[in-house]
Amino acid sequence: MKNDPLLTPAGEIADRISHLKCHMEKTGMDAVFLSHKPDIYYFSGTAQDAYLYVPVDNDPLLFVKRYLPRARRETGFVRVVPIASVTRIPDRIKEIHTSAARSIGLAFDVVPVRDFQFFESLFSPVVFADATPLISGCRMIKSDWEISRMADAARVSKDTFAFICENLVPEESEIAFCGRIEAFARSIGHSGKLLVRHYRAEGFAHHLMSGHSGGLGGALDSPVSGAGTCSAYPFGAGHKLIGKNEPLLMDLGTMVNGYHMDETRMLVMGKMPSRAEQAGLAAIDILYHVKDLMVPGTTVGEVFSAAVNRAQKLGLASSFLGLPDLKSRFIGHGIGLELVEDPILARGRNTELAPGMVFAVEPKCIFKDRFAAGIESVIHITDQGPQFLSLTENRIFTV
Numbered sequence: 001m002k003n004d005p006l007l008t009p010a011g012e013i014a015d016r017i018s019h020l021k022c023h024m025e026k027t028g029m030d031a032v033f034l035s036h037k038p039d040i041y042y043f044s045g046t047a048q049d050a051y052l053y054v055p056v057d058n059d060p061l062l063f064v065k066r067y068l069p070r071a072r073r074e075t076g077f078v079r080v081v082p083i084a085s086v087t088r089i090p091d092r093i094k095e096i097h098t099s100a101a102r103s104i105g106l107a108f109d110v111v112p113v114r115d116f117q118f119f120e121s122l123f124s125p126v127v128f129a130d131a132t133p134l135i136s137g138c139r140m141i142k143s144d145w146e147i148s149r150m151a152d153a154a155r156v157s158k159d160t161f162a163f164i165c166e167n168l169v170p171e172e173s174e175i176a177f178c179g180r181i182e183a184f185a186r187s188i189g190h191s192g193k194l195l196v197r198h199y200r201a202e203g204f205a206h207h208l209m210s211g212h213s214g215g216l217g218g219a220l221d222s223p224v225s226g227a228g229t230c231s232a233y234p235f236g237a238g239h240k241l242i243g244k245n246e247p248l249l250m251d252l253g254t255m256v257n258g259y260h261m262d263e264t265r266m267l268v269m270g271k272m273p274s275r276a277e278q279a280g281l282a283a284i285d286i287l288y289h290v291k292d293l294m295v296p297g298t299t300v301g302e303v304f305s306a307a308v309n310r311a312q313k314l315g316l317a318s319s320f321l322g323l324p325d326l327k328s329r330f331i332g333h334g335i336g337l338e339l340v341e342d343p344i345l346a347r348g349r350n351t352e353l354a355p356g357m358v359f360a361v362e363p364k365c366i367f368k369d370r371f372a373a374g375i376e377s378v379i380h381i382t383d384q385g386p387q388f389l390s391l392t393e394n395r396i397f398t399v
Helices: 010-027 037-044 068-074 085-096 113-123 132-139 145-166 174-187 211-217 273-295 302-314
Strands: 030-033 049-055 061-066 079-083 101-105 125-131 206-210 248-256 259-268 330-334 341-346 360-362 364-367 372-374 379-383 385-388
Touching: 010 030, 010 037, 010 061, 010 132, 030 037, 030 132, 037 049, 037 132, 037 206, 049 085, 061 068, 061 085, 068 085, 079 211, 085 113, 085 145, 085 379, 101 379, 113 125, 113 341, 132 341, 132 364, 145 248, 145 379, 174 206, 211 248, 211 364, 211 372, 248 341, 248 372, 259 273, 259 379, 273 302, 273 341, 273 360, 273 385, 341 360
Parallel strands: 030 101, 061 079, 101 125
Antiparallel strands: 030 049, 049 061, 206 248, 248 259, 330 341, 330 360, 360 379, 364 372, 379 385
């Protein structure tokens, strides 16, 4: 591999494969076959058109359809195998490794039924098992190299928020302003695309809600939804004109060199209404309250409960995490190569926090037909305690 700082180091890839194999040994899985691009990228370093086969007792094989020269340059693997068709993969495995696996793991959470049935017939009589817990078990712990990549995204996000503050003007539509934000963000490194794992989810980078558009409940799996541009896309920025002296909530997703940042800040042109300011400051209070609890060994369910209890003490029970009949069941989510990753900071879950985990923590409130309030910052769990990976100040911005 060439010494390109944007490419994943070979040692990083080797460590990830080693961790995956440790998980496989514990579950008795003979091999894992990856078809989801973010997973292939994580374990190989390339997102070219390829499939990754990782046997527990042999070297991984990267089967590349296109484009072979780029895949070879980007990955740290020795065994990069060109294929004209996916149907050749089982035979090539037998030729190279002389034996075939009896059980193979697939990422059941993302492999479509049609593909599953195709793989089943292709690898018959192999038994397929769900490798999703193994994959997420590796990906939820970020290395120092990954943290440095996320820090790059944090810097772009901070600079984008600075652009927002400098260029916000009244009587411009939410969607038009978001277009200007995206143009700037892409000029300084944002990919313009956010990766989401669930097939029913959408990844859009700039989610602006002004005044009463922030008070709309909707389809988005989030405490706040926004108006959107139409009934076919009913969340995020809409056609409403941004006004003075009204609460603005800017949810900014950023992806730089493959890694995401997810931040939300409140803004106002002029004077923030007192109720919105109180709710915004309370959300910041909740953010810092739960951050102090996010030490290794604490469960994600305990973090969620602490946030809800704090909101109740601050008088936000009815508005916290959504409308009374439409409340979210999470206070934050893992983040990395995809916008939302495991673990989720959700009610009742018992996954323990561990060093290397990274979370976007988002205490938010919605006041029906009036406004949305809240904050979202990214927190890195370390042996020395939780640390903000976000660089944007945790405050309400007056412009």
